[in-house]
Amino acid sequence: MKVTAKMFFFICLFLVVMVAVYWWTSHDPTGTAALVMATGLSGMIAYYLYFTSRRIGPGPDDRDDAEPHEGSGEQGFFSPTSYWPLVLCLSLATAFLGIAVGFWLVYFAAPFALFGVYGFVFEYYRGENKHY
Incomplete structure (x- = not known):
């Protein structure tokens, strides 16, 4: 991760110069x-x-002697069947369309966007997937 952090830091420095130019x-x-x-x-x-990277220590991408299989394994948890990203994307797309077409559409899409954020955040705190 340190290599990636340095890469983004150099991109940031480059962009600072490009903003001025x-x-x-x-x-x-x-x-x-x-x-x-x-x-x-x-x-x-x-x-x-x-x-x-300071908190978790060096990863396999930071070491020169690392093997490719060291970077494999679980990368995180991804919900297999979640419709909340679709609800959130459609409502936000409608809100951004409202900025271009007419601002009244933003007022119509905002409650759906808030509902989508709420459902996306709390989807595993209800029903059979409830965590204790």
Whole structure:
């Protein structure tokens, strides 16, 4: 993970330089704002990966003598049958469409988006999959 954190840190540094160059050459506020946001996002990813690698120690991708099979195994838990991402994506797509078409559509989609977030977060705290 340290290699990946360093990669994102260098991307962040590169984007800092590119923000200055882009703003100096074009004076375009929209493109400059997009580059500033990309800089912030890469900086946040680098920060997360750096502190996570300090907490869990070196992984197989950080060692030169690592074998490919050391990186295999369980990568996490992924819900096999969850419809909440679909509900959330459709409601957010409708909200973003409302920004472009008419803002009244955002008011219509917001309750569905909140319902989708609620269902996505708490899907394993109800029914037969309830965790104690």
